[in-house]
Amino acid sequence: MPIKSRIRTIPDYPKKGIMFRDITTLLKDPVGFRLVIDQISQHYLEHGINFDMIVGMEARGFILGGALSYTLGKGFIPIRKPGKLPGEVIDQEYQLEYGTDKVEMHTDALEKGTRVLLVDDLLATGGTAMAGAQLVEKVGGIISDMAFIVNLPDIGGQKKLEDKGYKLFCLTEFEGE
Ligand SMILES: O=P(O)(O)OC[C@H]1O[C@H](OP(=O)(O)OP(=O)(O)O)[C@H](O)[C@@H]1O
Numbered sequence: 001m002p003i004k005s006r007i008r009t010i011p012d013y014p015k016k017g018i019m020f021r022d023i024t025t026l027l028k029d030p031v032g033f034r035l036v037i038d039q040i041s042q043h044y045l046e047h048g049i050n051f052d053m054i055v056g057m058e059a060r061g062f063i064l065g066g067a068l069s070y071t072l073g074k075g076f077i078p079i080r081k082p083g084k085l086p087g088e089v090i091d092q093e094y095q096l097e098y099g100t101d102k103v104e105m106h107t108d109a110l111e112k113g114t115r116v117l118l119v120d121d122l123l124a125t126g127g128t129a130m131a132g133a134q135l136v137e138k139v140g141g142i143i144s145d146m147a148f149i150v151n152l153p154d155i156g157g158q159k160k161l162e163d164k165g166y167k168l169f170c171l172t173e174f175e176g177e
């Protein structure tokens with residue numbers, strides 16, 4: 001079964017009109033989870049895309065980022081919702097498909113010039129990924145690439161990020177459905 005068929009859609013969650021693409025049905029299937037990690041890892045190994053660290057977005061980006069850090073042999077840096085990191089942080093506000101939010105990263109998480117693969121489960125408006133990229137860049141890091149399981153191109157995030165010059169890799173997408 002392909003990756004996309006393992007993702008469940010729940011209409012009107014968390015708000016009316018949102019088609020929620022739920023990856024829990026993909027992750028609970030060990031074959032599905034392994035396929036996700038193997039395919040993303042292979043993409044980066046085969047294309048020779050270089051990066052030093054993986055940055056994951058809380059919360060669903062941690063599931064993907066932790067596993068990819070292991071397979072690709074890179075360190076993992078968390079970007080968290082406010083008030084969760086114990087050290088000195090920088091923050092960035094952003095818009096969601098269903099609200100606004102803020103994320104934080106430790107100011108000493110990255111050395112200047114560190115190349116980063118930013119990962120999250122899903123790309124919708126691109127607000128979360130853009131906020132993550134801004135945090136990385138504020139401390140002198142460089143976004144080499146961004147990886148997602150699901151892209152929702154109708155919402156506009158892919159275009160927004162590509163227009164800013166970011167490179168993306170997405171395993172599957174839901175378009176016009
Ligand atoms: O491209 P965007 O419009 O920014 O949307 C994508 C983000 O939305 C979801 O996270 P959410 O904020 O719901 O938090 P969670 O991971 O803690 O569930 C998803 O996991 C991405 O992080």
Ligand SMILES: Nc1ncnc2[nH]cnc12
Pocket residue numbers: 018019020021022097098122124125152
């Ligand atoms: N439609 C959607 N499904 C799942 N997660 C999301 N995050 C933002 N939009 C989403």
